[in-house]
Amino acid sequence: MAEQLRPGRRVVIVGGGFLGTETAWTALALGCEVTLVNRAATPLAVLGDHVGSLVGERLRAAGAALLTGRSVRAVHQRDGLPEAGRLTVLLNDGTRLPADAVLGAIGSVPATDWLASTGLDLSDGVRCDAGGRAAPGVYACGDVASWYHPRHGGHLRLEHRMHAGEQARVVAANLLGGTEVLNSVPFFWTDQGPHKIVVHGLLTPGSDF
Structure with a gap:
């Protein structure tokens, strides 16, 4: 995409979402004409x-066209x-x-089909305990891993880079014989362009700022 x-x-x-809006800011900074389509x-x-409205206002002020409440039906080659x-x-x-270029940033689902015959719990990704263990000798971390979180009393699958880094640190310690948990x-x-949004805690549909 970079060369585009x-x-x-x-x-x-x-x-x-995060990928779509961050890319929109990057493309604007590089002199592109940006249209963002969002359902x-x-x-x-x-x-x-x-917060979403504020982000939209900032993008529009920077020159992006925002088409909200809409979705893509098809993408065709040049029609002449x-x-x-x-x-x-x-x-x-x-x-x-x-x-001239189209980026699809519409989310993801855990790719676990290749693990279907392993006996692992694959409900919402690879289900792990608080130390990253999916089964004896088997660990998982990153977007696909749903870890038990003692602080929240349930399993969480968080698609954030910082969370994946913390998971990797715990898994590395436990592979070396440790008993660490992620809590x-x-x-x-x-x-978002010149703006940085930092969030601590879990977001729910009713969250407000």
Whole structure:
């Protein structure tokens, strides 16, 4: 994708989560024309309507076009129209967006099919204890790992780089004979252009800031 982000290039980003919005800021800084398409009413909807609205306002002020409450129906090769780019993005409301590059940032699901015959608990990723053990001698960490969290009394699968780093530290210690568990307060940050948002704790649909 990096080679596509050049001045004047029309970039359509599908998805207004952390990856989509951070890429939008990067593309704007590199001189691209950015359109962000998001199914939710605001970008970063996981942070709530208030913060999401502020993020959207900042992106618009920086020059991005935000199309919220919409989704992509199809992406076609250039259709020959004079205003078209290399690609045409067709939205569910009939809008057609010319684009030189398209980025899909619409989330992920744990890829655990290859583990189906192992006997591991694969409910919402690879289910582990508080030390990262999925089974005797088997550990998992990162986005796919659902660890028991003593502080919250349940399993958590958090797709944040900081959480994965903490998991790796605990797993390394336990592989060397330790008995460590992960019991810290989850946290992450996101750089939104000149703005940094830092969150400590767990976000729920009713979270407010």
